[in-house]
Amino acid sequence: MPAEPAKFPAFEEWTRRLACPACLEALRPEAGRMVCAGCGRAYPVVDGIPVLIVERAEREGRIL
Numbered sequence: 001m002p003a004e005p006a007k008f009p010a011f012e013e014w015t016r017r018l019a020c021p022a023c024l025e026a027l028r029p030e031a032g033r034m035v036c037a038g039c040g041r042a043y044p045v046v047d048g049i050p051v052l053i054v055e056r057a058e059r060e061g062r063i064l
């Protein structure tokens, strides 16, 4: 009997494990973006994939 193929966790599950590449705080999904709880950067989600590149992040009203 072949082994079960590896299952990817649901989107909500694995997004909870993502960290901000700028400050390593947790990210939360919000309005189609991933928003950092630490520095307030908002990373775009392109075709369902979070783009965790500091240069692509938008800043959310906080002084960095």
Ligand SMILES: [Zn+2]
Pocket (backbone or CB within 6 Å): 020, 021, 022, 023, 024, 025, 036, 037, 038, 039, 040, 041
């Ligand atoms: Zn951050």
